Amino acid sequence: MKRFLKILGIVIGILIVIVIALPFFIDANLFRPRLESELTDALGRQVKVGNLTLSLLSGGVKADDISIADDPAFSRTPFVQAKSLKVGVELIPLIFSKSLHVTDLTLNGPEINLVRSQNGEKWNFSSLGNKKSATPAKAAEPKGTEPASSDSSGGSANLSVAKLNVNDGRLTVSRAGSDEKPRVYDKVNIEVSSFSFDSSFPFQLTSNLPAGGTLKLEGKTGPIAADDAALTPLQAKISIQQMNLATSGFIDPASGISGIADFDGSVTSDGHVAKTTGTLKATKLQVVEKGSPAGKPVQVQYAVAHDLVKGTGTLTQCEVALGKAIARVTGTYDTKGATTSVNMKLNGQGMPVDDLETMLPALGVVLPPGSQLKGGTLTTNLATFGPVNKLVTTGNIRLENSALSGFNLGSKLAAVSALSGKSTGGNDTTIQNFSSDVHVAPDGTRAENINLTIPAFGVLTGAGTVSPSNALDFKMTASLSGGAVTGVTQMVGLGSKGGSIPFFIQGTTSDPKFVPDVKGMAGGLLKNALSGQGNTQGQQNPLSGVMGLFKKKPK
Secondary structure, eight states, rough: OOOHHHHHHHHHHHHHHHHHHHHSSGGGGHHHHHHHHHHHHHTTTTTEOOEEEOOOOEEEEEEEOEEOOOOTTTTTSSEEESSEEEEEEEEEHHHHOOOEEEEEEEESSEEEEEOOOTSSSOOTTTTOOHHHHOOOOOOOOTTSOOOOOTTTTTTOOOOEEEEEEEEEEEEEEEEEOOOOOEEEEEEEEEEEEEETTTTTTTEEEEEOOOTTTTTEEEEEEOOOOSSEEEEEOEEEEEEEEETTTTTTSSSSSGGOOOOEEEEEEEEEOOEEEEEEEEEEEEEEEESTTOOOSSSSOEEEEEEEEETTTEEEEEEEEEOOOOOOTEEEEEEEEEESSSSSSEEEEEEEEEEEHHGGGGGGGGTTOOOOOTOOSSSSSSEEEEEEEEEETTTEEEEEEEEEEEEETOHHHHHHHHHHHHTTTSSSSSTSSEEEEEEEEEEEEEEEEEEEEEEEEEEETTEEEEEEEEOOOOOOEEEEEEEOHHHHHHHHHHHHOOOOOEEEEEEEEEEETEEEEEHHHHHHHHHHHHHHHHHOOOOOTOOHHHHHHHHOOOOTOOO
């Protein structure tokens, strides 16, 4: 027994010596031309590998660095650069016949540059695997190695490895000819099993998103499309946490949309049309560039069909929910140009104002300081079209049975409540209904066919504009009714049946100014006097009485 143990110890010692000494007798760099050739042939790109070292304990060959050329149509700089490449190999063929049989590849710390063409039709990775774009350097192969297979047909190489990993990568996404700042995704890790160009294979990808957040993509993809790798079939689940909408790259930054969002969904692609469905929950959502974050979370459920070749898509389903307020969006978009263009329709019926109120800042709607919409419902039918940085929105809105709390329109018109002896709503303005046709464009907002009914005051009609800086320019007419008629009649003699007062709304959305239309009022009073409808007895200057509504004196 002692002799057996002694012999066993000697054998083990010899094996250890062999394991330690063998790398000194096998120059791994002999396999570098072969490795570069096979990778170049498989990827369709020139691949360069640095100094190789053999490690029998880990069962592989390690390269100090690696670079993969970019598509010449995009740039002359590398598509991928990595600190190191580990190549798993079968040791027996390597030791005894010096044959290189690759079992797995691990890319450590790579810098990967993804570039989209200026017209949006191609990516710089589209030609990966297409041997027509390969320009491998010719090099003599070490004696005893098997020659690399070659296929002059120009199709993708038939490369397969059991495992393909990317560890701690850094991914930069940009667009050719664009001034837009590139988006950077770090901590990119990819795990692929049973990789092959000619069949589907499972994968998992995780990454940090630009400006915070994480991404996880898991599913199956392949076979790799020979003519355009971007058209490879895909089925996967997507999970995104704390995504910054403005910098993530999933939404065109020119749209002005921002906020923090979580997303859970799925994507399926047959290589021609990619379909995405899921639910997005956004906080601090801002819809327009000059808006401010919404006060409550917004949930969006949607389904999109995207044509991968044309770069266009259809929003087949989209429900935007803010509490019990739900709006539905449908339409199409086109990503081919320098800026994404859309053609969308938004429809919201009977949406509770109390749920919508916190969304108004996100839409760029500014109310007077200290005021707030309360109660009632809002109905909208809007169409939005054009480039996302120059959108035009048209349609109509209708507000019913609501109140502008903290803002008294009567007080802006010289306290009509005091003149008539009746209240106009205390510190609030009660709105029976409000409707208008709107046109929103980069040069400002235009409102037409305004019809605002305030029970304690009357009906206000007119039209006007709001500039990009929120300056107001409205020409309005107040048709007085109820208690307001009595008070005004006593002042200016408009008649017991009431009358109309023309005026302007100027100032800003946060500080509106109500200015009398002197010319319009003078013409109206003169017309009433000539027709005998006015009753100016006891009034030395009827115009002075009307001007009193605005706390002004006639000039």
